[in-house]
Amino acid sequence: MDDLHTAAGALAAARRVVVFTGAGISAESGVPTFRDALTGLWERFDAQSLATPQAFQDDPDLVWGWYEWRRSLIQRVSPNPGHAAVTTIQNRAPRTTVITQNVDDLHERAGSTDPIHLHGSLFAPRCASCARPAEIPEAIEPDEGRRLPPPRCRACAAPIRPGVVWFGEPLPEEALETAVQEATDCDLLLTIGTSGLVYPAAEIPKVATMFGATVIQINPQPTPLDPTATVNLHGPAAEILPALVE
Numbered sequence: 001m002d003d004l005h006t007a008a009g010a011l012a013a014a015r016r017v018v019v020f021t022g023a024g025i026s027a028e029s030g031v032p033t034f035r036d037a038l039t040g041l042w043e044r045f046d047a048q049s050l051a052t053p054q055a056f057q058d059d060p061d062l063v064w065g066w067y068e069w070r071r072s073l074i075q076r077v078s079p080n081p082g083h084a085a086v087t088t089i090q091n092r093a094p095r096t097t098v099i100t101q102n103v104d105d106l107h108e109r110a111g112s113t114d115p116i117h118l119h120g121s122l123f124a125p126r127c128a129s130c131a132r133p134a135e136i137p138e139a140i141e142p143d144e145g146r147r148l149p150p151p152r153c154r155a156c157a158a159p160i161r162p163g164v165v166w167f168g169e170p171l172p173e174e175a176l177e178t179a180v181q182e183a184t185d186c187d188l189l190l191t192i193g194t195s196g197l198v199y200p201a202a203e204i205p206k207v208a209t210m211f212g213a214t215v216i217q218i219n220p221q222p223t224p225l226d227p228t229a230t231v232n233l234h235g236p237a238a239e240i241l242p243a244l245v246e
């Protein structure tokens with residue numbers, strides 16, 4: 001495939017690389033995406049009732065139980081060859097930054113250094129009131145419908161909340177600033193497995209294009225980021241990424 005060769009050449013020549021990932025990179029590990037037809041989480045669950053500050057206020061047991069179910073799923077799966085290829089890219093071009101919208105820990109488990117988690121992490125629970133970091137609870141048996149009362153903060157007794165960014169919440173300031181800076185300064189950005197629908201994260205590839213970087217997109221489906229990308233590679237990340245670094 002010509003596009004694959006073009007992309008591989010550009011990647012091999014790049015000195016500053018940004019790898020920007022979404023749920024699609026973890027799909028082949030068995031982690032459901034959000035918006036894919038039939039299998040996406042938002043096909044089966046209502047985002048407003050689960051992924052907003054209001055939802056947690058209204059029904060903390062429902063929200064905490066759902067996020068603990070998702071964390072238990074992730075603990076049972078492994079990084080795939082796509083995550084491993086990202087680590088290879090980072091090892092070859094040391095000025096590579098991994099910026100992920102994912103709340104899983106699969107980049108870390110594949111050996112990537114310091115991925116930036118724009119939407120937080122399932123492994124960083126904190127107090128909903130005083131923001132003090134809390135202990136990660138013991139793993140539970142996966143059960144998607146189970147309500148679970150959240151643990152209480154040791155300092156102020158308020159409920160512990162998942163360490164993710166909900167709709168309507170600002171992204172972690174330092175993570176977003178670093179991500180925008182890296183997108184501004186890179187010569188190549190790979191956008192992998194994201195629908196490009198959630199803002200402000202979806203601005204990151206656009207910033208790279210605006211500042212003159214080559215943008216390579218990997219996704220089996222077309223996305224609103226297609227016109228932003230210099231090269232569009234259509235296919236699953238766990239196949240295309242290893243081919244790109246071969």
Ligand code: BV8
Nearest residue numbers: 022023024034035101167168169193194195198199236237
């Ligand atoms: C904020 C975390 C302000 C928790 C998530 C501009 C226009 C319109 C609306 C807005 C706007 N700006 C802001 C908004 C509002 C909103 C937003 O963007 N709404 C959209 C949906 C219309 N944004 C916010 O609310 C953000 N906050 O703006 O704050 C503010 C400022 C100051 C003070 C107060 C407030 C916060 C957004 C964070 C939302 N958090 N969840 C959790 O996980 O539960 S969103 C959710 O979407 C996920 O976290 C995920 O990270 C994110 C992006 O999704 P993707 O990763 O792209 O996944 P998706 O399923 O969509 O796509 C998967 C892709 O993979 C597909 O394209 C598929 O084809 C592909 N794929 C499938 N298989 C494979 C594959 N690719 C490769 N290989 C495969 N095998």
Ligand code: ZN
Nearest residue numbers: 127130153156
């Ligand atoms: Zn507290």
